Amino acid sequence: MPVKVEPQDIAPIRNAIVGTFTDARQLQDALQSIVGTLDPPESRPALVLGAGTYNWAAFKLVETWNARGHIADLVGGLQRLAPRSADLNRLQRDLFVTxxxxxxxxxxxxxxxxxxxxxxxxxxxxxxxxxxxxxxxxxxxxxxxxxxxxxxxxxxxxxxxxxxxxxxxxxxxxxxxxxxxxxxxxxxxxxxxxxxxxxxxxxxxxxxxxxxxxxxxxxxxxxxxxxxxxxxxxxxxxxxxxxxxxxxxxxxxxxxxxxxxxxxxxxxxxxxxxxxxxxxxxxxxxxxxxxxxxxxxxxxxxxxxxxxxxxxxxxxxxxxxxxxxxxxxxxxxxxxxxxxxxxxxxx
Structure with a gap:
């Protein structure tokens, strides 16, 4: 079920993610629990965060998942792992819950x-x-x-x-x-x-x-x-x-x-x-x-x-x-x- 957001939504999604998962290790662990559920397997984005600062790596991560049509899986999966995150809840509601x-x-x-x-x-x-x-x-x-x-x-x-x-x-x-x-x-x-x-x-x-x-x-x-x-x-x-x-x-x-x-x-x-x-x-x-x-x-x-x-x-x-x-x-x-x-x- 490929879903993509507009380019202007990438930065707000990145901001919500880094505000909820405060370091790369936390985010890496969260991704591990999400990526294996994606179907078909060949569409699964890379699990490892890229080089650069945490903010930049998170931005590129969001871009990649969006390009593969899995941005809803990323935001939804992270929101379920952090249900008290006001930013992720707002994004999930505004972008993906109709x-x-x-x-x-x-x-x-x-x-x-x-x-x-x-x-x-x-x-x-x-x-x-x-x-x-x-x-x-x-x-x-x-x-x-x-x-x-x-x-x-x-x-x-x-x-x-x-x-x-x-x-x-x-x-x-x-x-x-x-x-x-x-x-x-x-x-x-x-x-x-x-x-x-x-x-x-x-x-x-x-x-x-x-x-x-x-x-x-x-x-x-x-x-x-x-x-x-x-x-x-x-x-x-x-x-x-x-x-x-x-x-x-x-x-x-x-x-x-x-x-x-x-x-x-x-x-x-x-x-x-x-x-x-x-x-x-x-x-x-x-x-x-x-x-x-x-x-x-x-x-x-x-x-x-x-x-x-x-x-x-x-x-x-x-x-x-x-x-x-x-x-x-x-x-x-x-x-x-x-x-x-x-x-x-x-x-």
């Missing part, structure tokens, strides 16, 4: 074509529009705190989200009265979307908790029952096309699309790739840019079918830098729901 409200069909045609291959871009964008209408921002009354969460329609009155997004309702059931699923929120001014409340008194048909290592450092990896999802029931049917469940299992290096409401923002779109799976295959790892509030977002394949539910950014024990994002494979969730006699999507 606001759904600003989608321009003509400008996106070429970009989308490079992502989806031979499929007609116009048809893909039409389908994307239908998928966007089935994503919701999960809110609790008038709360203004960031990162409430994201959900997506899997049935006429069924919304799937991450369990940790709504676990407060389990502890305080009366909060269900204030919970809102806001669909079609493209901006908070003239396109705020449609607010739908949960069914009462039974707001959920099935739920599984997060894994131990998602709750505290050093915990055990998620097992087959720790899938971090909740299936919410709406108080009424919502008029949108539910998401389809992918029929083909995802694989390493497959492209991924995440439709999300990061930091309580209007709907955003991020593109990335699958970088691997945990040992028990209860989580896949991906490179799409996400933030607090993205939990519960649908992760889609290039045919815009659901392959996973985004649920976390993962950190090494004792480290402040994120290693990768994780998502729960939808096949695992569908199997668990089936055991609860609940069917979702088009299987």
């Amino acid at each position: 606001s759904a409200a600003d989608l321009d069909r003509v400008e996106l045609q070429g970009f989308v074509q490079s992502f989806i291959g031979p499929a007609p871009a116009a048809a893909w964008l039409d389908k994307l529009g239908r998928r966007m209408r089935a994503v919701c921002r999960i809110e609790f009354g008038g709360q203004e705190r960031a990162g409430v969460g994201t959900g997506f329609l899997v049935g006429a009155d069924a919304v799937l989200t991450a369990n940790h997004v709504v676990e407060m309702i389990e502890r305080q059931p009366l909060l269900a009265d204030d919970a809102i699923c806001r669909f079609g929120c493209l901006n908070d001014m003239d396109k705020p979307g449609v607010a739908v409340r949960l069914r009462r008194p039974k707001y959920s048909d099935s739920a599984k908790p997060p894994g131990a290592d998602e709750l505290f450092p050093g915990g055990a990896e998620p097992n087959a029952e720790q899938l971090d999802y909740t299936l919410l029931r709406l108080g009424r049917d919502f008029d949108a096309e539910p998401f389809e469940i992918a029929k083909v299992a995802p694989a390493v290096n497959d492209p991924i699309v995440v439709l999300q409401h990061p930091k309580r923002a209007p709907l955003r779109i991020a593109l990335g790739r699958i970088s691997g799976f945990n040992a028990s295959t209860t989580r896949l790892r991906h490179s799409a840019a996400t933030e607090q509030g993205s939990s519960g977002a649908p992760c889609l394949n290039q045919d815009l079918e659901v392959i996973a539910l985004h649920n976390a950014a993962r950190y090494a024990v004792g480290q402040a830098l994120a290693m990768y994002n994780t998502a729960v494979p939808i096949s695992r969730i569908a199997a668990a729901l089936s055991r609860d006699h609940v069917m979702i999507g088009t299987l």
